[in-house]
Amino acid sequence: MAEMDVSSGGGHKKGPGVKKGKKLSTRVDLTPMVDLGFLLITFFMYTTTMSKPKTMEINMPFKDDKIKVDDSKIKASTALTVLLSKDHRIYYYEGLADDPNNPPNVQVTYFKPKDGIRDVIIDKEKKVDALKQQGALTATDKMTVLIKPDENSTYEDLVNILDEMSINDVRVYAIVDITPVDKEFITATEGANGG
Amino acid sequence: MPRKSTNVDMTAMCDVAFLLLTFFMLATKFKPDEPVTVVTPNSISDIPLPDDDIMLITVDPKGRIFFSVDNQNVRENIIRDVSEYKGLNLDEKQIKAFKYGSSVGVPFNQLKSYLSMNGAEQKDIDKTTAGVPVDTVADSETNELGAWIRIARNNNPKIRIAIKADSDATYPEVQKVIKTLEGWKIFKFNLITGLKAIPQGTAAYEASMGRAPKE
Numbered sequence: 001m002a003e004m005d006v007s008s009g010g011g012h013k014k015g016p017g018v019k020k021g022k023k024l025s026t027r028v029d030l031t032p033m034v035d036l037g038f039l040l041i042t043f044f045m046y047t048t049t050m051s052k053p054k055t056m057e058i059n060m061p062f063k064d065d066k067i068k069v070d071d072s073k074i075k076a077s078t079a080l081t082v083l084l085s086k087d088h089r090i091y092y093y094e095g096l097a098d099d100p101n102n103p104p105n106v107q108v109t110y111f112k113p114k115d116g117i118r119d120v121i122i123d124k125e126k127k128v129d130a131l132k133q134q135g136a137l138t139a140t141d142k143m144t145v146l147i148k149p150d151e152n153s154t155y156e157d158l159v160n161i162l163d164e165m166s167i168n169d170v171r172v173y174a175i176v177d178i179t180p181v182d183k184e185f186i187t188a189t190e191g192a193n194g195g
Numbered sequence: 196m197p198r199k200s201t202n203v204d205m206t207a208m209c210d211v212a213f214l215l216l217t218f219f220m221l222a223t224k225f226k227p228d229e230p231v232t233v234v235t236p237n238s239i240s241d242i243p244l245p246d247d248d249i250m251l252i253t254v255d256p257k258g259r260i261f262f263s264v265d266n267q268n269v270r271e272n273i274i275r276d277v278s279e280y281k282g283l284n285l286d287e288k289q290i291k292a293f294k295y296g297s298s299v300g301v302p303f304n305q306l307k308s309y310l311s312m313n314g315a316e317q318k319d320i321d322k323t324t325a326g327v328p329v330d331t332v333a334d335s336e337t338n339e340l341g342a343w344i345r346i347a348r349n350n351n352p353k354i355r356i357a358i359k360a361d362s363d364a365t366y367p368e369v370q371k372v373i374k375t376l377e378g379w380k381i382f383k384f385n386l387i388t389g390l391k392a393i394p395q396g397t398a399a400y401e402a403s404m405g406r407a408p409k410e
Contacts (some may be wrong), residue, residue, distance in 0.1 A: 033209055049224060049226050050246050052246075053359075054241055056386045059383050151367050155364040155366060156366065166240065167393065167397045
């Protein structure tokens with residue numbers, strides 16, 4: 001069906017002793033060429049990728065076994081502790097829970113766009129700003145979020161919470177090992193809510 | 196009416212086909228060969244993965260670790276160092292297999308037999324292997340990922356680390372990788388994520404629109 005008309009104009013090439021008496025019309029069928037072209041296109045479409053994968057940059061705090069980390073520099077009034085647990089649950093409380101006589105109010109939320117962890121973070125930002133207005137905090141104090149994933153949380157939970165940090169423009173946050181005290185909070189809250 | 200010819204001139208179609216083909220050949224890169232399918236979680240971060248000097252640590256949903264480096268010359272140097280360090284006595288054919296291969300997910304003691312296999316057999320092993328052994332202490336004998344990282348950094352000090360983990364990988368497995376990196380004083384690395392749109396009304400959205408964040 002596809003053709004190219006390459007009929008020679010009467011043998012202008014003088015080959016040794018070959019003389020074309022008759023005019024031969026050579027009609028080349030281009031259909032296989034087009035088929036090949038599309039086959040190769042399909043091959044490249046399936047085996048290559050145009051976009052490079054995207055990444056999220058992580059900076060962990062500097063840690064050295066010989067240097068003791070000074071945690072007491074975080075002010076409890078700026079802190080929000082977030083515990084990641086199973087089934088994509090988030091337990092959170094304000095402050096650092098460093099006073100054993102004053103247990104914090106541990107609440108549960110999820111990664112929902114509305115009434116989820118994002119609203120919790122935004123509320124905490126507003127509280128920190130209000131404290132700054134009142135003068136209880138200096139201008140350099142920023143809201144700090146401590147992220148403590150437990151052994152039942154997934155990598156997706158971790159990436160989602162780090163993403164929330166960047167979505168809400170939280171500058172100061174850290175991924176910290178979960179403490180036995182926090183694990184007790186989780187089991188106590190689970191017991192109170194029925195598992 | 197004289198009978199008209201039904202022969203369509205396909206030259207134009209052929210041109211279009213080869214133009215498209217040339218575009219795909221020049222503007223795309225071959226997908227890297229992966230031993231295991233990993234679905235990464237999504238984030239709003241749109242920083243592209245740098246082109247070269249990347250060490251890729253893959254974590255599959257079951258928590259198995261695979262290790263890869265992109266530059267083939269660096270790969271060759273790494274495998275020679277590993278062969279010397281662990282006394283594996285890899286021959287040239289196995290070294291070539293590693294150099295031109297993709298991610299590796301076997302412990303050191305199985306490395307020699309893994310590299311002797313052909314592609315199909317390697318794929319079979321990749322389905323059931325336990326991955327590169329890792330634990331939370333960075334320089335212990337059993338933390339082979341730590342050894343791979345150390346040798347890779349010796350051969351290319353500029354190398355950067357990228358972690359490609361599946362959404363369902365449990366946190367303890369990823370934590371072992373992070374602790375291993377911290378043990379070797381690596382505190383800056385990249386997590387490979389999919390791209391998702393910035394939610395409206397948030398601080399990041401306002402920043403992306405060029406407005407000052409709402410107070």
